[in-house]
Amino acid sequence: MKPLILISNDDSVVAKGLKVLVDAVREFGDVVVMSTDLNASGKSHALTTNQPLRVRSVHSEPGLDIYACNGTPADCVKLAEAFFCSRKPSLVLSGINHGSNASINVIYSGTMGATIEASINGFPAVGFSLLNHSADADFAACVPIVKTIVADVLKNGLPEMTSLNVNIPNLPYSEIKGMRVCRQAKASWADSYEKRTDPNGRDYWWLTGEFICNDNAEDTDIWALDNGYVSIVPTRPDFTSHSAIEHLQQRYK
């Protein structure tokens, strides 16, 4: 039987990046898409606990079923695995995200929330992102990269509870130098809320911000992307700072 590939994203079911991803991987198996009904960027690993999930069928043809859900990207993966996959997925994909999920962005990303959720549940999973926020971004260079990685993961699997965070520079394919497996660079967003006042005299704030990264070592995803490489960060759902344990054991007994 053909592999079943489950796909989610966080830019909603009408996003161009999702369509490119689906088209790129249909040759590898049957595809089930469970996407977010609305844009869910920045939803991280959030789950919906205080309202019920709804699902609508968007498209169905042999080998391809597309659904949209009112939940978060992580909800989409959990619910699809449980109720909308006719057999166990061989692979879970997320994206292609419009915009970078490298470095600290992995923490906030709905695309990576879906990916990491799949890995927690025991599925090999890969999240793809292109460094271009535009709704009409050119994803042509992503297609051969997606096919290479999907073929490899279907054949060789991934280490336990490990997923891949793949970011693709915004370059023509001919200018991409290759792929680099690397670590997440240390970075943060400098807070820069914009304060406004509404017509009723009440204040409100919009999140803006500037990406600050002083960690430019050659083993980081930011270095790879800045130098024309695809970055691949093996990602696992463990926040433990193992290096801090011994020091803190002296303080807390």
Add this chain to the structure above:
Amino acid sequence: MKPLILISNDDSVVAKGLKVLVDAVREFGDVVVMSTDLNASGKSHALTTNQPLRVRSVHSEPGLDIYACNGTPADCVKLAEAFFCSRKPSLVLSGINHGSNASINVIYSGTMGATIEASINGFPAVGFSLLNHSADADFAACVPIVKTIVADVLKNGLPEMTSLNVNIPNLPYSEIKGMRVCRQAKASWADSYEKRTDPNGRDYWWLTGEFICNDNAEDTDIWALDNGYVSIVPTRPDFTSHSAIEHLQQRYK
């Protein structure tokens, strides 16, 4: 000048655990609370990007200002640091959460989303949780534990970009054996959605689930809690699986 302590949580501004935390730490400094207007459990590290943030003042007296915000716990911390703290916080706290944030729960937790966000922004931060989901849980045993940890962190700080995920067993203080600095146990939630049909004949799903943990080694938070200890996991915002890098470098070039 007294230290400024910023506090957030994910159980909303009226939660008992928040009140207990505020009362426990006022002796250490001036307190600013920025809590979620509504329950935001399971919001993880989500940020609000598609609507503006609103803030209302709930209470103000010398040394204590309490605000409620329509955003996520991570939003609360970011916005409060930028606009509602009269000086740089010496410490950011979150909780006391009603329910465990040990093991894989740290990934989904709004309480820990706030805590980790503070650490990304360079502040020493601690998230506290009690293993009791009840709205009227007895937090008495938490108070001396909170005071001990807060006093220590104010005096000695924490390693760079590291926060503490503190979980407290649901026991009388006299039965708690001590504190253990440990790693996050590997675990997952077995998906168990409940499917229902509404009066209009449309399906909907509620998230339920069962906690599955087969990682009971003595160096885990789950072992500590099961054996009557407070668990303290040093936590940092890095999802990289460093151990997988070398293997994957052979596959992706």
